[in-house]
Amino acid sequence: xxxxxxxxxxxxxxxxxxxxxxxxxxxxxxxxxxxxxxxxxxxxxxxxxxxxxxxxxxxxxxxxxxxxxxxxxxxxxxxxxxxxxxxxxxxxxxxxxxxxxxxxxxxxxxxxxxxxxxxxxxxxxxxxxxxxxxxxxxxxxxxxxxxxxxxxxxxxxxxxxxxxxxxxxxxxxxxxxxxxxxxxxxxxxxxxxxxxxxxxxxxxxxxxxxxxxxxxxxxxxxxxxxxxxxxxxxxxxxxxxxxxxxxxxxxxxxxxxxxxxxxxxxxxxxxxxxxxxxxxxxxxxxxxxxxxxxxxxxxxxxxxxxxxxxxxxxxxxxxxxxxxxxxxxxxxxxxxxxxxxxxxxxxxxxxxxxxxxx
Amino acid sequence: xxxxxxxxxxxxxxxxxxxxxxxxxxxxxxxxxxxxxxxxxxxxxxxxxxxxxxxxxxxxxxxxxxxxxxxxxxxxxxxxxxxxxxxxxxxxxxxxxxxxxxxxxxxxxxxxxxxxxxxxxxxxxxxxxxxxxxxxxxxxxxxxxxxxxxxxxxxxxxxxxxxxxxxxxxxxxxxxxxxxxxxxxxxxxxxxxxxxxxxxxxxxxxx
Ligand code: SF4
Ligand code: SF4
Numbered sequence: 001x002x003x004x005x006x007x008x009x010x011x012x013x014x015x016x017x018x019x020x021x022x023x024x025x026x027x028x029x030x031x032x033x034x035x036x037x038x039x040x041x042x043x044x045x046x047x048x049x050x051x052x053x054x055x056x057x058x059x060x061x062x063x064x065x066x067x068x069x070x071x072x073x074x075x076x077x078x079x080x081x082x083x084x085x086x087x088x089x090x091x092x093x094x095x096x097x098x099x100x101x102x103x104x105x106x107x108x109x110x111x112x113x114x115x116x117x118x119x120x121x122x123x124x125x126x127x128x129x130x131x132x133x134x135x136x137x138x139x140x141x142x143x144x145x146x147x148x149x150x151x152x153x154x155x156x157x158x159x160x161x162x163x164x165x166x167x168x169x170x171x172x173x174x175x176x177x178x179x180x181x182x183x184x185x186x187x188x189x190x191x192x193x194x195x196x197x198x199x200x201x202x203x204x205x206x207x208x209x210x211x212x213x214x215x216x217x218x219x220x221x222x223x224x225x226x227x228x229x230x231x232x233x234x235x236x237x238x239x240x241x242x243x244x245x246x247x248x249x250x251x252x253x254x255x256x257x258x259x260x261x262x263x264x265x266x267x268x269x270x271x272x273x274x275x276x277x278x279x280x281x282x283x284x285x286x287x288x289x290x291x292x293x294x295x296x297x298x299x300x301x302x303x304x305x306x307x308x309x310x311x312x313x314x315x316x317x318x319x320x321x322x323x324x325x326x327x328x329x330x331x332x333x334x335x336x337x338x339x340x341x342x343x344x345x346x347x348x349x350x351x352x353x354x355x356x357x358x
Numbered sequence: 359x360x361x362x363x364x365x366x367x368x369x370x371x372x373x374x375x376x377x378x379x380x381x382x383x384x385x386x387x388x389x390x391x392x393x394x395x396x397x398x399x400x401x402x403x404x405x406x407x408x409x410x411x412x413x414x415x416x417x418x419x420x421x422x423x424x425x426x427x428x429x430x431x432x433x434x435x436x437x438x439x440x441x442x443x444x445x446x447x448x449x450x451x452x453x454x455x456x457x458x459x460x461x462x463x464x465x466x467x468x469x470x471x472x473x474x475x476x477x478x479x480x481x482x483x484x485x486x487x488x489x490x491x492x493x494x495x496x497x498x499x500x501x502x503x504x505x506x507x508x509x510x511x512x513x514x515x516x517x518x519x520x521x522x523x524x525x526x527x528x529x530x531x532x533x534x535x536x537x538x539x540x541x542x543x544x545x546x547x548x549x550x551x552x553x554x555x556x557x558x559x560x561x562x563x564x565x
Contacts, residue, residue: 074424074449115465116441207386210476211437271442278425278445285447298542304452312422312452319421322519323455326540331518334542336457340396342542343456344368344407347528348398351369351509354531 008080009073009311010318019067026063027056038144039164050254051142054261061265062273069274073318077311082280085287095283102282123197127224130190137183138257185235188228195225220268226256284308296335298342303335364473364487365503365511366410367529370494373397373406377486377495384485385476387438392460392471393486401557408494410486411436411458411471412513413525419450419459419470427468434525435475439468455517455539503529512536 011018034052038044044052070076086095105111110128114121140146140162151157151169158177159169170176179186198221202208212218230253237246263269288305296303313332316323323331334342375395382391394409417436420428427443428450430436439450439459446466450459459470474484478497487497496503503511511527514536521536528537 069426072424072426074422075426078424078447112466205385206476207384207388210386210479211472268442274425274443275445278447281424281445281447304448308448308452312449315422315449316453321418321421321453323517325518325542329542331455331520331539331542332452336451336454337394337396338542339455339457340394340407340409341398342539343409343537344371344396344398344405346537346539347368347530348405350530350534350537354533 007314007318009077009314011071011073011076015068015071018071019064022067023060023062023064027060030056030059034143034145037140037163041144043147043161043164044144045141045147048142050258051138051261054258055139055142058261058264061262062270065265065270066273066277073315077315078278078281078284081284081311082278085283086280091283091287098283098286099279102279106279107276117201119197119201123194123201125194126190126197127194130187130192130194130228131224133190134184134187137187182235184231188231191224191228195221195228216268219263223256223260223263227253227260230256294333296338297329297333298338299335301335309333360481361499362481362483362497363500363503363511364410364413364484364526365496365498365529366408366412366526367494367496367507367509368407369529370492371395371406371408372492372494373404374491376489376491377408380485380489381471384474386472386474387469390462390469392438392469394457394460408486408490409456409458410484410495410526411473412456412522413473415523415525418520418522419454422449422453423447424449431475431479433479435473435478436470437475438470438472441467444468455515455520455522503527510534515539 034044035041070079085091086099088095110121110125113124137146145163147161149159149161150172151159156172157169158172159166160180161167170180202212202217230249233249234246234253237244237249260269284307288307292306293302294304294306294309295301309332313323313330316332325331331339373395377393378391378395381393382389384392392410396407396409398405398407413430413434413436415434417428417430420426420430420436423439423444424447425439425443425445427439427445428436429440444467446461446468448461448468450468450470451461459468461467462469474482474486478484483497487495490496500511507529509529510532512530512534513524513527515522515524516536516538518540530537
């Protein structure tokens with residue numbers, strides 16, 4: 001088989017070189033996107049330059065880490081197999097329909113988290129959608145992709161421009177305007193609901209308390225809390241306190257956002273980029289069920305797909321894991337229950353042979 | 359208990375299932391038992407054997423995980439899958455040499471024994487070792503086990519060409535240095551024996 005000669009689980013060349021290249025490419029792509037989308041910086045707001053700068057760093061970090069991650073043999077194998085199966089002509093339309101289905105259920109509704117616990121779902125859904133909503137507004141704003149102007153003919157009408165192209169206009173005093181200009185506050189409230197629900201769960205669940213770690217589990221919540229609360233303070237300062245401490249508050253808010261952007265590629269938030277990439281595993285599993293099944297060499301029962309077992313052998317080879325047994329059999333071809341039984345039998349036989357010798 | 363280690367002795371198991379029940383009481387995986395209790399050769403004997411995670415030094419489950427969802431704590435305990443990361447691909451289930459991780463279909467994630475981390479991280483015994491009446495699963499000090507048992511505890515295994523070191527020990531006769539799994543014992547599996555449609559033991563096994 002051609003695939004065995006060149007094991008797709010094995011990456012070639014230097015990891016750091018590849019990752020740096022992809023990091024730089026991601027940064028360059030974003031710089032290009034900012035230049036084009038803001039019409040040669042015409043609509044770029046210099047006041048937001050620190051946000052854009054931090055995002056460029058995050059883009060480098062994300063490109064770097066994503067590429068590093070894809071160089072791990074199991075990830076690499078699933079990545080390529082996932083695309084291979086997804087793009088197969090005879091499956092393509094079925095796959096596309098299934099993709100909508102899993103995006104709706106796993107990403108929009110996040111049902112799989114609800115099955116673990118309702119509290120976990122509440123926390124995650126509000127956090128995720130609050131953050132995504134805020135990101136969908138602030139990134140285009142700070143890149144100069146989105147801006148607002150009043151009409152020359154009337155100060156009472158606002159116009160929104162995307163990439164310099166007018167997309168919608170609405171009166172200053174309208175529900176649309178209120179929603180639009182308070183969208184970040186709505187997002188902040190959603191995030192706060194999520195943060196409190198998460199803290200509530202983490203503070204009461206003994207299991208979670210035993211395994212949680214500050215940097216991985218609490219730090220992200222603290223960061224999101226800081227962003228949301230300083231953001232809400234800005235609104236309060238503008239509308240309720242005649243701009244009291246506005247400059248200080250906006251600097252504080254900027255610092256919280258920038259720290260979070262810098263943390264994005266390295267901490268828990270990386271899963272936002274990881275999980276969608278792994279929808280491919282779902283297609284892999286479906287193809288596995290339809291294909292040939294693996295039969296255990298010990299008990300003769302089916303225990304998974306042949307494709308999965310063969311691919312695992314490739315992954316193991318790339319990781320230098322050697323499961324080849326003496327009589328030309330492979331440990332990967334033994335099902336997990338038989339592995340357990342076999343271990344017990346071997347240990348038992350050791351005692352039996354000692355007993356017979358003595 | 360300070361400096362305690364986990365010792366497993368398959369041959370002592372009496373199949374009482376106390377460990378299976380107690381395991382589900384653990385806070386880190388409430389209601390879901392992580393222990394495997396195997397009947398070994400049901401048509402021939404009543405032998406059973408428990409399997410917990412052996413907490414490998416360089417865990418193969420973690421190496422083959424595409425999502426980097428399995429982490430080892432500094433004290434050498436290999437944790438269950440990280441929930442935000444695990445994508446339920448079952449690579450770990452199919453690659454673990456001891457057949458430990460369980461794929462939970464309802465939540466589409468892997469779960470496995472974490473040595474009752476809420477307990478063992480604060481010096482308490484894991485649930486299974488607390489209730490096991492026969493000493494097949496024991497959590498105690500090295501001195502204690504050497505004083506009270508016939509064999510010796512070892513933690514080196516060889517699966518084909520793969521040498522694996524584990525945090526959990528297995529009790530073996532004194533002259534053994536490593537458990538070698540080079541041939542899988544096939545002779546007394548159901549598949550190798552003539553079929554008997556009225557074999558109650560077999561029916562139970564497949565139930
Ligand atoms: S026994 Fe299996 S599940 Fe446990 S650490 Fe080793 S490889 Fe992982
Ligand atoms: S089932 Fe989860 S923990 Fe196991 S290998 Fe797949 S992603 Fe990793």
